[in-house]
Amino acid sequence: MSRNFLAYCFAVAGSFVAAALCIYAPVEEPVPDVVKPANPPRLNPDRFYVGTIATIGADWLTLSLGWKASESKTRPKLEDEGKKPLGLKAGGAVAAGKPVGFGYRLTDLQVGDVVFIQSGLAPNGDVYCQEIWIQRRPKGKIPPVPGEPFSESGTHLRYQAEQDWEEKGTPIPKSYLDPDGRAQWTNPPYPPVAPQPRSGVPRAIAPAPRKSGPPPIPLAKP
Numbered sequence: 001m002s003r004n005f006l007a008y009c010f011a012v013a014g015s016f017v018a019a020a021l022c023i024y025a026p027v028e029e030p031v032p033d034v035v036k037p038a039n040p041p042r043l044n045p046d047r048f049y050v051g052t053i054a055t056i057g058a059d060w061l062t063l064s065l066g067w068k069a070s071e072s073k074t075r076p077k078l079e080d081e082g083k084k085p086l087g088l089k090a091g092g093a094v095a096a097g098k099p100v101g102f103g104y105r106l107t108d109l110q111v112g113d114v115v116f117i118q119s120g121l122a123p124n125g126d127v128y129c130q131e132i133w134i135q136r137r138p139k140g141k142i143p144p145v146p147g148e149p150f151s152e153s154g155t156h157l158r159y160q161a162e163q164d165w166e167e168k169g170t171p172i173p174k175s176y177l178d179p180d181g182r183a184q185w186t187n188p189p190y191p192p193v194a195p196q197p198r199s200g201v202p203r204a205i206a207p208a209p210r211k212s213g214p215p216p217i218p219l220a221k222p
Contacts, residue, residue, distance in 0.1 A: 002216070006096040017185055024197075028220075030109065042122075042123070043120025043122055043128055043130060044074070044120060044121050044122060045071050045118070045120060045121075045130075046072055046074075046075070046119040046121040046127060047071070047072045047075075047119050048067045048069065048116065048117065048118055048119070048121060049068070049069050049070075049086065049088070049115075049116070049117040050061030050067065050068045050069075050114070050115070050116050050117070051064060051066065051067025051082075051086065051114070051117075052064045052066070052067070052112060052113070052114050052115075053066065053109055053110065053111050053112060053113045053114075053115060054085055054111065054174045055111065056109055056110075057089045057090075058105065059089065059106070060084045060087060060088065060089050060090055060221075061087075061088055061090060061106065061109065061129070062087045062088070063085060063086040063088070063115075064080060064085055065083070065084065065085060066082045067081070067082050067086050068081065068082060069081050074121070075121070086129055086131050088117065088119060089126055089127065089128045089129070090106045090128065090132075091202055101131045102145070102147075102215065103118075103131040103133045103145065104132045104133060104134055104143075104145060104146065105132075105146060106129075106132070106190055107131075108143055108146065109132065109134070110137065112137070112138055113134050113136070113137050114134070114135045114136035114137075114138075115132055115133060115134055115135060116133040116135050117129050117132050117133075118130045118134075119130040120206060133155070134156070134159065136159065136163050136166075137163070138163075138167075139167065139202060141160065142156045142157050142159050142160045143156060144161070150217070153166070156206065157176075158176045161173055161176050162176070162183055162185070162186050162190070165183070165186055165190050166186055166187060166188070169173065171190075172186075172190050172204050177190075
């Protein structure tokens with residue numbers, strides 16, 4: 001058998017192999033474009049809300065009866081405060097698990113959480129959550145705040161210490177108390193008996209601001 005004939009056979013076999021590889025080679029699917037959630041419109045600071053989470057949707061939440069609201073600089077006082085459930089838009093960025101500002105994401109919340117919400121007002125009158133802070137998670141553990149530095153001494157631990165006092169009677173660590181040795185918004189108050197005022201310190205002096213987290217307002221009753 002001549003060398004030319006062998007070379008011809010190898011060439012034919014190679015062409016069949018190449019054709020088979022082309023036929024059965026996996027076809028790479030095009031990567032679909034990532035659909036980014038719509039961001040909320042430009043917002044102006046509005047009210048603070050405190051209440052208990054009743055329902056959680058894809059990009060919204062509702063507070064159950066009994067919620068409280070602060071005054072608004074641009075809108076009249078709410079006449080129906082706490083008398084019916086309150087619905088708030090959360091915005092696409094929160095729904096996707098990315099905080100709009102500081103605080104918790106929509107995906108961190110659970111029904112029954114007592115939350116503090118800084119809201120923003122859109123030009124069309126819709127109200128959005130700008131910041132969400134979990135103040136209580138009844139009979140549960142409050143999760144760390146996403147992205148908050150020093151999580152070992154973070155905001156969630158202060159709220160957890162206050163919750164443990166309310167539910168179990170566990171003393172609140174001194175590091176979470178105000179300069180007068182008290183926790184301002186616990187129910188029942190902590191400590192149960194107010195300490196005597198320190199000499200030379202007028203009682204009218206406001207407590208030092210907290211290191212992190214939202215400004216405190218009284219908790220809504222669950």
